[in-house]
Amino acid sequence: MESPASGSPTAPEVVAPILAAEIDAALRAQADPVRAEGSKRYLHSALTHYGVTVPGTRAIVRDVRKAHPDLTHTDLIAVARALWRPPVHDSRLAACLWLEAYVDRLTTDDTALLAELIGASGTWALVDPLAVSVAGRLLPRVPEVAETYRAWAAQEEMWLRRAGVLGFLLAVRSTQTYPRWFPVLVEVADPLLTDTRFFVRKAIGWVFREAAKQHPDAVVAWASARLDRVSGLTLREALKRIPEERKAPLIRTQRGARG
Numbered sequence: 001m002e003s004p005a006s007g008s009p010t011a012p013e014v015v016a017p018i019l020a021a022e023i024d025a026a027l028r029a030q031a032d033p034v035r036a037e038g039s040k041r042y043l044h045s046a047l048t049h050y051g052v053t054v055p056g057t058r059a060i061v062r063d064v065r066k067a068h069p070d071l072t073h074t075d076l077i078a079v080a081r082a083l084w085r086p087p088v089h090d091s092r093l094a095a096c097l098w099l100e101a102y103v104d105r106l107t108t109d110d111t112a113l114l115a116e117l118i119g120a121s122g123t124w125a126l127v128d129p130l131a132v133s134v135a136g137r138l139l140p141r142v143p144e145v146a147e148t149y150r151a152w153a154a155q156e157e158m159w160l161r162r163a164g165v166l167g168f169l170l171a172v173r174s175t176q177t178y179p180r181w182f183p184v185l186v187e188v189a190d191p192l193l194t195d196t197r198f199f200v201r202k203a204i205g206w207v208f209r210e211a212a213k214q215h216p217d218a219v220v221a222w223a224s225a226r227l228d229r230v231s232g233l234t235l236r237e238a239l240k241r242i243p244e245e246r247k248a249p250l251i252r253t254q255r256g257a258r259g
Contacts, residue, residue, distance in 0.1 A: 015075050015078065016078035017082055019064060019082075020079055022064055023060055023083060023091070023094050024083075024086075024091055024094075026063075027060060027090045030050070032051035032052070033051060035051035036049040036050055036051030038051075039051060039089070040089070043089070043123050043125055044123075045089055045123060046087075047089040048086075048087060049088075051090075054093070057097055061094055062101060071102075076098070076099075077113065079098060080095045080099050080113070081113075083098060084117060084120075089125070092117075092121075093129065095117070096117070096130050096134065097129060097133075099114075099130070099134045100129065100133040100137070103133075103137045103138055106134070106138055108145055110138075111135070111148045114130055114134060114135055114163075115163075117130055118131065118152075118163045119157060119160055121159055127159045127162055127163055130163065131162065131167055131169075132169050132170065135149065135166070135167040136170040136171065139167060139170070139171050140174075140177050145167075146168075146181075149164045149167040149188070150187075150188055151164070152164030152167070153165055154191075158197055161200055162200055164188065168184065168185045168188065168207055169206065170210075172185050172211040173210040175214050178214065182218060185207060185208075189204050189207070190226075194229065198233070201233045201234045202233060202234075202237060204234045204237075204238070205234040205238040208222065208223075208234075208237075209238050212239070212242060213241060216241065216242055216246075219238055220246060220247075220250070222238075223235055223239060223250055227257050228257045230254065232251070235250065235254050236251065239251070
């Protein structure tokens, strides 16, 4: 690895702060105090917020990645950790998007880092990019991580459980990978249908809604067989893309079954 400034070899512990500082400076340059106040209030966040948009943050990360294409795996993980370290929402989101930008370089071992960050996120706004955009993109390339996602979903900790479900979202939305992963999703989701927490119920419904884009019959069949267990929130979310004449009877039946 060469120093971004001098061209001389630089250790990861030096590279990471340099690139993290570069990203932080770019984020500060796009700070919007009004938007920051609104997002902090909306997310009930204790973190500092700069108010940078998600597309704006992604563009900053993309530019830095493009400028430093030869980072080692050790470097890129160190940068992610350096971005996550400050109690700043925008910097932590940049860490998520940094890992997304380098997802083609991640390995099974990196799911430990993902679990660490997910557990420390405290908000869907950081969990979901890690779960969908990073873990979700890792799954088709490294299918062994499915067992890790199963383990996350089995945890009582809410954000890990949500991530364990959302890790399958992209795989069941794709027509190419759906046949392999939809049965796994069903196995993962079924024990969670009695979870009463909003963010778990919403996640389950969201993933099945994405599957319904190309495979509506499978999602209707899944829902029909579970009307006595599935929550109204999960059902409505899962059937959102199903025609009204097909989903309305299921919703009425579910309401009756649940009392």
